Amino acid sequence: MTEGLRNxxxxxxxxxxxxxxxxxxxxxxxxxxxGSREEAVEKSRKEQLVI
Numbered sequence: 231m232t233e234g235l236r237n238x239x240x241x242x243x244x245x246x247x248x249x250x251x252x253x254x255x256x257x258x259x260x261x262x263x264x265g266s267r268e269e270a271v272e273k274s275r276k277e278q279l280v281i
Contacts, residue, residue, distance in 0.1 A: 232271050232280050
């Protein structure tokens with residue numbers, strides 16, 4: 231997500247189904263307490279969860 235990739239491309243790169251990627255992202259939103267991809271990336275960077 232931090233690279234700006236859409237779910238389909240993330241799924242291809244990780245050899246997962248698009249539905250699995252959607253579920254993982256939804257779970258991440260809940261854990262991060264955010265409502266969008268942009269908020270998730272911003273919060274992850276701010277809390278140094280990704281580089």
